[in-house]
Amino acid sequence: MAIAAGRHPAWLPQGAFRPVGSRRVLVRGSGPLVDTVVAEVAGACARHGGTARHLPGPAASGPAASGEGGDLVLALVPGATELGTEGFALTRGDGRVLVEAAAGAGLLYGLFHVVRLGEGAFTGPAGDGTGARGRVTERHRPAYDRRMLDHWDNVDVHPVMGQVERGYAGGSLFWQAGRLRPDLSPVRDYARLLAACGVNAVAVNNVNVHRTEARLLTDRLADVAAIAAQLRPYGVRTHLSVSFAAPMLLGGLPTADPLDPAVRAWWAEATRGVYAAIPDFGGYVVKADSEGQPGPFAYGRTHADGANLLGEVLAPHGGVVHWRAFVYDHRQDWRDRRTDRANAAYDHFAPLDGAFHEAVVLQVKHGPMDFQPREPVSPVIGAMPRTRLAVELQVTQEYTGQQRHLVHLAPMWSQVLAFRFGTAPDTSVARSAGGLVGVSNVGDDPFWTGHPLAQANLYAFGRLAWDPQADPATVLGEWIDLTFPGAAGTGADADLRATVHAMMDRSWLTYEKYTAPLGVGWMVTPGDHYGPAVDGYEYSPWGTYHFADRDGVGVDRTVATGTGNAGRYPHPWSATYEALDTCPDELLLFFHHVPYGHVLHSGRTVIQHIYDTHVEGVEEVEATVRAWRRPGVAEAVGADVHARVLERLREQVRSAREWRDQVMTYFFRKSGVPDAHGRAIP
């Protein structure tokens, strides 16, 4: 098993398998995913000089299994139901490792965990943190049953959005100019990478379902089945975005009214067809009544009516519908200061809590707006305890530099996941959610993600979906060690690790500094969303404003005088956000319109904060470029990676300077306030 030539191996280079492949390995058990484990182990051993054995019978549980001869034993123990279908137990010490799992998926995740631990799995201290000697057992289970990536891939090349909507990594892995790709082997490699970071579900087409894509549900279902066949060996289930108007578009019915019996019968029949072709199909994804997509509002029905129809037809087959909460009015009037896009999902969905079928998963973007570099957590997530929720993150860097800028997103995501609506731990975003969904950043680019270092975002997404409490810096460290194993253990490697950490750990905060300030967001070029246009959306119907004038800036979202958004949060957040003196600096302009001279908790005025952070942000990007050009880095990461990253960093510097100059100039002209440090503002 190896990533096909011509593509960067990402976090599965052959060297990462050396610790496993150079040992005596025994796999016990049988089944499709066990076969994958066997093939992985056999490939690694053939390459690195170890020996691989396979005994198809299951093992007895406990130490007996470990004495069966092997430095690494991977054993299916069907009775170990406490591990679930994806969990595994890892026993190690004395140079030997035993992985036990109740099902094939658990064994596969256990194998990739051993790969992640590397040589340390066999030689390092046992991992219970107590320093105990001898053999120690750890148990690992994913926090969420579904850890999913949504691909915004079109089948036809869209005249404006291209092959992949908001894709920054070339074409689609699945689709090419209207057809299924003839060679799907990269999809198999992709599934392998996903299993190695913990992702187990993929939606294969854009949530904006156009005419051709709608047909994937019926007459082009064979294409979806072909993709599913590639994903399945790595435990990844296939999902499909469908059009709510499918009964009309594909079935010739006069309506898509969710309460119409003919519509319901049509969906039931279509869904039977899907499961006949793909027995382990995961379910549908639906973007309804959103940015022009059809939905139940056309029939005077609620989103519960719409979603429940699909939940009901999927449930008998074990599927779910991911119903997106991204519903807002994109025909707003900037003169109207009461309507607020930040309120929309809450106002549409919170009143429906408890009304959804059990096979409906409401998929909520992590913030109330749209994946800006800084937003508060969406109040919807805290308001629907009787609804299955999945939190949606944007791995593709639409608003965070489009994989031309180096922005490591895991620190933002873990902050979101750790946010607590109340004081108890179970009020955290991580605990309120039943699943995590990421919009994929992958395409047919040789580095998978355009910017090679953006691979770390995909990896971190999977790891946080497995364990939302994982420390982002540790996860980044894992990714560095796996991806660049050539230099492992040498002095140069420690240096590389430190260099990459220094470049990436705070890169999200750097990006925040040189773009839109203090949580207000946007200020991007309309349409493609790349680069600065401070007033680009200011008078548009999309509902994304900053309201800067000569006296001040920010959106008044208070209950007292604004749009009332602060009041959508439970206590104490409603009060925290409502009051100027308690609102956190980084969200100040999201919740308040303030004069330029307003003094932040940091002690700086708003205008001086804008000047200072924009200068600092550019300096930090310049330092990042210097770090990447240090001697030894190119050798440690490979010339191809080094060159591609350098090319992207150069563009990042150019773009960051453009952001700095435009934002500083804009606010200097508006406010007339000079920079306290006397720097020249263009």
Ligand code: GCW
């Ligand atoms: O961020 C916006 C994007 C759209 C996207 C939409 C969504 C797929 O600009 O391109 O459409 O969000 O999440 O549905």
